[in-house]
Amino acid sequence: MFIIALCFFFSLKFLDSLCHQFPLFIYVICFITLFFIIRAINEFFSLVSHFKTLNKRDSNFIILFSFIHFFYFLAFLLRLFRKLPFIIIKDQITNSFLFQILSSWSDNHHFDFLFGFFWFFLLIFFVLVDSFRTLHLKLTLLIILYIVFNSACFLNLIFLSHQWLIYLFFITIFSDSFAFFGGKLFGGKLLCPNLSPKKTWSGFFCGILITLIAVLLYYINYVRHHDRLEIFYFIVFIIMSSIVSQFGDLIAS
Numbered sequence: 001m002f003i004i005a006l007c008f009f010f011s012l013k014f015l016d017s018l019c020h021q022f023p024l025f026i027y028v029i030c031f032i033t034l035f036f037i038i039r040a041i042n043e044f045f046s047l048v049s050h051f052k053t054l055n056k057r058d059s060n061f062i063i064l065f066s067f068i069h070f071f072y073f074l075a076f077l078l079r080l081f082r083k084l085p086f087i088i089i090k091d092q093i094t095n096s097f098l099f100q101i102l103s104s105w106s107d108n109h110h111f112d113f114l115f116g117f118f119w120f121f122l123l124i125f126f127v128l129v130d131s132f133r134t135l136h137l138k139l140t141l142l143i144i145l146y147i148v149f150n151s152a153c154f155l156n157l158i159f160l161s162h163q164w165l166i167y168l169f170f171i172t173i174f175s176d177s178f179a180f181f182g183g184k185l186f187g188g189k190l191l192c193p194n195l196s197p198k199k200t201w202s203g204f205f206c207g208i209l210i211t212l213i214a215v216l217l218y219y220i221n222y223v224r225h226h227d228r229l230e231i232f233y234f235i236v237f238i239i240m241s242s243i244v245s246q247f248g249d250l251i252a253s
Contacts, residue, residue, distance in 0.1 A: 012024070012025055012028055016162075022096070023093055025162055026093060026158060027098065029158050033070075033151050034070070037063075037067070037070060037147060037148060038063060041062065041147060045059060048139060054132070055131060069118065069144050070152050071105075072114070073148065073152035073153075074152045075103075075111070077152060078106060078156060079106035081156065081160065089159060170214055171241045172245050174210055174211040174242075175208070175242040175245040176246065177207075178206050178211065179204055179246055180203060180207075181206070182205070183199060184203070186203070188200045189201050191250075208243065211238065216238070219234075
């Protein structure tokens, strides 16, 4: 799966380089992210028994509400990034239709007011629709924070640089895979037996070590052209990312 993902990434990056004015990479990743949001919400519906009482109309409303918030969070985060002096976004991205729409929307003086309006509309829906319960409202908030907001953060990283996508692939795939293989190979004390009966401390550290080596080898050119302090920060960032990735998997479990 990792090899397929890498092939897709580099093929898409190559096609994007041929489209000098059109940011194909961003639009494809945006489409994939929206598809992921739909699948993730539907999976959430199937796992949580309380959502099974909702009809198709109410479920579609939650998905539509999530889509609106996805683009709202996307515009909000881009507004924050544009204000940071050390953040540089490529002209190919800033000149794109999607970026221009999000920027003009976030610069509108009614932008912050719209966020409150969206939630006011949700409360009206909650009051008027009999099948929509208080628990549904809480779970909708969980969907917005857990699925939608994190998806918007992910796409914002891709807006900044394509390299973030491959970095996230390295961190998640290598950390999880080699934590599993390390645990199988070395065994040892379980990391968190109540949540995952197969994850061990030896696998945990093995996942961090292999991930660190793999990322440093891939970004060898970055390492060569920076001083020791920046390399040290980069190594610490990789280690922390690997730890967050593995514990994120436990939390999801």
